[in-house]
Every structure is written in C-alpha cells, then in structure tokens.
Amino acid sequence: MRVLIIxxxxxxxxxxxxxxxxxxxxxxxxxxxxxxxxxxPQARHVLADRNGDLAQLEGLAFDxxxxxxxxxxxxxxxxADALPxxxxxxxxxxxxVYDQPPAGYTEDGxxxxxxxxxxxxxxTSYGPLKVACERAAVxxxxxATLIVRPTYVIGPHDHLIRFTWWVERIARGGEVxxxxxRGSSIQYVDARDMAAWIVAMAESGxxxxxxxxxxxxxxxxxxxxxxxxEAMVAEAGPPGTTLTWVDPGFLLERGIGGxxxxxxxxxxxxxxxxxxxxxxxxxxxxxxxPLRESIRDxxxxxxxxxxxxxxxxxxxxxxxxxxxxxxxxx
Numbered sequence: 001m002r003v004l005i006i007x008x009x010x011x012x013x014x015x016x017x018x019x020x021x022x023x024x025x026x027x028x029x030x031x032x033x034x035x036x037x038x039x040x041p042q043a044r045h046v047l048a049d050r051n052g053d054l055a056q057l058e059g060l061a062f063d064x065x066x067x068x069x070x071x072x073x074x075x076x077x078x079x080a081d082a083l084p085x086x087x088x089x090x091x092x093x094x095x096x097v098y099d100q101p102p103a104g105y106t107e108d109g110x111x112x113x114x115x116x117x118x119x120x121x122x123x124t125s126y127g128p129l130k131v132a133c134e135r136a137a138v139x140x141x142x143x144a145t146l147i148v149r150p151t152y153v154i155g156p157h158d159h160l161i162r163f164t165w166w167v168e169r170i171a172r173g174g175e176v177x178x179x180x181x182r183g184s185s186i187q188y189v190d191a192r193d194m195a196a197w198i199v200a201m202a203e204s205g206x207x208x209x210x211x212x213x214x215x216x217x218x219x220x221x222x223x224x225x226x227x228x229x230e231a232m233v234a235e236a237g238p239p240g241t242t243l244t245w246v247d248p249g250f251l252l253e254r255g256i257g258g259x260x261x262x263x264x265x266x267x268x269x270x271x272x273x274x275x276x277x278x279x280x281x282x283x284x285x286x287x288x289x290p291l292r293e294s295i296r297d298x299x300x301x302x303x304x305x306x307x308x309x310x311x312x313x314x315x316x317x318x319x320x321x322x323x324x325x326x327x328x329x330x
Contacts (some may be wrong), residue, residue: 001025001203004062004086006050006079007069008043009036011157012092015195016066017043023199028060035159050075054082061085064202068092072118072129073136080140089141090202093134093149095211095273096127103185103275104217107149107209134209146201148194150212151274152263154294155191156301161309162262163188164298166232171299173238177318177325179256180248182226184265185274187213189286190294197286206284213278214288222275225265228291235295246325254321260313 008017008029017040020027027043030050037045048056050069065086070076080086101109114135115128137145154163170176189212197212215223226245233241248264251257258264265271278286313321 001063002028002061002087003199003202004028004030004060004065004083006030006065006067008066009039011155011159012153012191012195013068014039014157015155015191016068016198019192019195019199020066023203025199028062030054030057050079054078057082061087063087064090066090066092066198066202067137070133070137071121071126073115073132074118076133076136077140086141088144088146088202088205088207089137090146090148090198091134091137092198093147094127094130095149095151095213095276097131097134097149098273099127100272101275103222103272104219104277105275106277107211107280144205144207146198146207147209148198148212149209149276150189150194151187151276152189153191153194154188154298156297157305158191158298159307160262161307161312163294164302164307165262165309165312166229167236167295167298168302170229170232170241171236171238172315173241175322176229176233176237176241176243177261177313177322178226178229178243178245179251179261179264180225180245182224182245183222184225185222185271186225186228186263186265187215187217187223187274187276187278188228188291188294189214190289193286193288197281197284200285208280210281210284210286211276211278212281212286213276214291216279216282217275217277225263228263231291232295235292236299244322244325246321250325250328251321256313256321259311260317262309262312 003020003025007013030046033047046056097111098109099112112128114132119125194212
C-alpha cells in the first residue's frame with residue numbers, strides 16, 4: 001500500500017510511520033524537515049510546509065493519506081487541492097471536539113460549533129477548529145474518511161513531555177505533589193497502539209469516527225488520575241515514594257496549573273471528555289497494552305533521550321508548595 005503521512009517524524013506521526021514501514025508499506029513523509037529529517041531513510045521525504053506551496057505533491061498518488069498535523073480546516077482544503085489522488089484520508093483529531101459530553105459518551109456526543117475559519121489555535125479555539133477540520137475532511141475527501149479522536153496520547157518520543165514528565169518525577173521518589181482530586185477521570189492511549197491500529201484500519205479501508213482511549217469507561221468506577229499516578233509509583237517509584245493530594249484551589253491561587261503539572265484534569269471540561277466510550281474502536285481492533293508497560297518504556301526513553309519540558313514545576317517550587325500545604329493543614 002502506498003501511504004502518505006503528513007507530519008510523520010514526530011511522536012504520533014513517528015509511531016505511525018514505524019507501524020506502516022513495519023507492515024511493508026511504501027511510505028512517503030510530508031514534513032518541514034525541522035525534526036526527524038534523518039529518520040526513516042527507507043521512506044521518501046517530501047520537504048514542504050503544508051501552510052504554503054504543496055507543488056511537490058503534484059503527480060503523486062496514494063492508497064491512503066494519514067494526517068496527524070491538521071489544526072485548521074484550511075490546511076485540509078489545501079492538501080485536497082494539491083493531492084487529487086490521496087486514497088483514503090485518515091484524520092487524527094481529538095476528543096476536544098466535544099462540548100461537555102455526558103459520561104460514557106459515544107462518537108455521537110455533542111460537538112462544539114465548528115470554528116468559522118482559520119483562527120489562531122488557542123486553548124479556547126482548539127476544539128471548535130478540530131470540529132471544522134473534521135467537517136472539511138469529509139467535504140473534501142468523502143464518506144470513506146476515517147476520523148480518530150484520541151484522548152491523552154502517551155508513549156516514547158512524546159515531545160510535549162506530559163505523561164513522561166510524571167514518570168520521571170515519580171522515578172525520583174520522595175513526596176510527590178499530586179494536584180487536584182484523586183478521583184478525577186482520565187483516559188489515555190499509547191501512541192504505538194493507536195499507530196498500529198490506524199495502519200490496520202487504513203489497510204482494510206475502514207471509515208467512520210472512532211475514539212482512541214483506554215481504559216474502557218466504567219460508570220461504577222471510572223479510571224482516575226489517582227489510578228494513573230499510583231500505577232507510576234508501583235512501576236517506577238523507589239521505595240518510600242508517596243503522593244500528597246493538594247487542593248486545586250490552593251494551587252491555582254499560587255499560579256500553578258496545567259502547564260506546571262501536566263495531565264491535571266480540570267474539574268469540569270477535562271473530566272467530561274475523559275469519560276469516552278472506546279468500545280467501537282476496541283471492536284475494530286484497537287488493543288491497548290498494559291499501562292505499566294507504557295510507564296516502563298517512557299522512563300527508558302526519557303533516560304536514553306533526555307528532554308527538558310518548559311514551565312514544569314521545579315523540585316524547589318514543589319518542595320515549597322508542599323511545606324506551605326502541610327502548614328495550612330495543621
């Protein structure tokens with residue numbers, strides 16, 4: 001199968017490229033050459049900015065086009081104009097398209113109103129723009145389009161350093177500041193599992209909309225942020241590692257939020273979208289690996305390829321906040 005991957009050298013795209021090459025497909029990567037230009041010498045590299053001239057795609061034809069880097073609908077329309085022989089179009093979207101969905105929501109859950117145009121991508125506009133991207137995809141590439149809506153994506157090579165930041169922090173041991181409510185819902189998907197599944201779906205020509213999330217939502221006991229951090233302690237924490245849960249109001253008053261403490265589910269919106277029903281994807285072959293395997297592999301990757309995450313909570317600031325929190329509790 002001839003596969004074009006838009007943005008196939010970083011994190012999710014990198015894992016999709018590895019999966020496609022591993023299955024013996026003829027892979028072409030469209031990227032700017034800023035990261036991963038030395039990766040995948042067996043693939044064809046087309047260096048271009050999708051926001052500009054895509055003339056280098058002229059005359060090329062594919063059986064599947066997998067797009068992991070569309071954030072505004074104009075990017076999809078320009079791609080469709082430049083690539084009339086795209087094959088099946090696969091869009092990696094996000095559960096951020098949902099507007100306060102009910103617990104256990106399916107792919108028919110309530111969406112935001114689509115953004116009217118190519119706006120700047122902000123925390124507020126991200127979801128509506130993704131809705132607009134999905135609509136542009138179906139309009140331009142037809143009903144055979146496959147749309148994948150992941151929750152938090154984890155795994156090796158994560159340049160956003162969210163899940164991996166927590167694994168590294170817990171691996172240092174000691175008293176760990178855990179933000180917010182232990183029971184806040186959270187879901188995730190290992191990028192490697194999603195990548196292998198996406199390639200298999202493209203091979204079969206499966207169309208439609210699917211959540212990529214784990215674990216399955218359980219109304220009686222949703223998987224929580226506490227469960228996630230405790231799994232990290234069990235797998236990566238040295239003896240004596242403890243979690244201290246700190247009230248979200250206390251942290252927000254001191255300017256500590258999701259930038260400093262990533263994956264922290266906000267009390268309303270993030271908790272809502274982290275209660276997705278992934279049963280359609282499971283029935284279609286998505287098979288999540290054990291969480292502790294993801295934790296172990298992320299820690300090994302972090303130690304082999306150390307990265308620095310911007311604006312994360314420093315050890316000094318964490319210790320200061322914990323001292324203040326304990327004093328407040330006396």
